[in-house]
Amino acid sequence: MPDTSAPRLLGPAEVRELAAKLDLRPTKQRGQNFVIDANTVRRIVRESGIDDSDVVVEVGPGLGSLTLALLEVAAEVTAIEVDPLLAGELPATIAKHAPAQAERFRVVLHDALTITDVPGPPPTALVANLPYNVSVPVLLHLMALLPSLKHGLVMVQAEVADRLAAPPGSKTYGVPSAKAAWFADVRRAGAIGRNVFWPAPNVDSGLVAWTHREPPTTEVTREQVFAVIDAAFSQRRKALRGVLRGIAGSAEAAEAALKAAGIEPLTRGEALGIDEFVALTVALHANVEVEG
Incomplete structure (x- = not known):
């Protein structure tokens, strides 16, 4: 059961303080846009539907804004981070801002696109602010890799969110929509403005929620x-x-x-x-x- 001592979430000042400490310059190549608004990360957690029975996998935790909000609710959180600098700092951030939850957190230094094993108990939920340049491949890879996932919510570029949740016959329906439907029932779960990020992206963001469904066939792969x-x-x-x-x-x-x-x-x-x-x-x- 999660401890009732709530983590202290990161705001703009804490995010910039951490960035200065690490001499961090967010790169577009890795899709590094960090959430600086506590209300937004709590909204993401709320919309995800996770509870204290969920083992959550998070991709691209960055400085830990969403991670801390997940630890308020989830049983455990495993974060997959490709940047050694960020992965190395994250445990200290959790220990400082959520000491009561630190033992329920682990970070894995790996590229989520190529990871083949996620340590710890089988994850039941995926909740993440996905790097926009690889959001669909990462989502599909993890859905295939982790059949234990029951549900999830990801924040992606608004246009990608529309495509993932699009029904057949619509203008935005395409390869991402059809492939995601193999794994899950997918729906749009809201919009996110640009001003909750640092640095602010030049595109709007959208939330996509999904619920696992069994593969539709065993006749073909x-x-x-x-x-x-x-x-x-x-x-x-x-x-x-x-x-x-x-x-x-x-x-x-x-x-x-x-x-x-x-x-x-x-x-x-x-x-x-x-x-x-x-x-x-x-x-x-x-x-x-x-x-x-």
């Missing part, structure tokens, strides 16, 4: 379905009959697979939900070996 999704959106304005000819072997074979899956051959990829992509992949693999 996730990799096989994702290869079909990638192909379907490779030429977004073209009908699937033509777009899939490469992996089906011919336009005729693609048409046969589409009809077998109950899909009109002149349909575009943006009209298909994850269940239709699964049915299409099954039909394609009944006759051909799809390249992934």
Whole structure:
């Protein structure tokens, strides 16, 4: 059970003090925009729906603003940080601002895009301010790596949030939407302004919440379905009959697979939900070996 002694959250003064101590110059390359508003991190935690039974994994904790808010609620928090400078300082920040919670926190120095093992108890939730330049690959990688995840909430660029939560047929629906739907039911959970960050980004941010769902099939693999999704959106304005000819072997074979899956051959990829992509992949693999 989390200790009732609440952590002291970071505000603008504390964030800048830490940055000065570390001689830190936030880099755009690593998507370093640090939250300096306590109300915002508490809102993220509230919207995430985590409670004192959750083991939370956080990506890109930075100076620890969100980490401290997570420790107010969660049973444990594991933070994955790629920057050695930030990873090295984080335990001291937690010890100073949340001494009662320090034993329930661990930091892992690793790139979240390539991590293959997260130490500690299996995480049940992912809550993070994801680096904007790699937000979708990181989210999909961790969803695949950690089947124990039940739910989560991530802050990403507003445009990316729209794409992740987009339904089939909408203008923003695409590869991220379809692939995320393999793992979870995804929804938009709010907007975040620019002035809560230091340095302020030049884009707006959005919250995306998700709840785990079981894989929609065991007949074909996730990799096989994702290869079909990638192909379907490779030429977004073209009908699937033509777009899939490469992996089906011919336009005729693609048409046969589409009809077998109950899909009109002149349909575009943006009209298909994850269940239709699964049915299409099954039909394609009944006759051909799809390249992934």
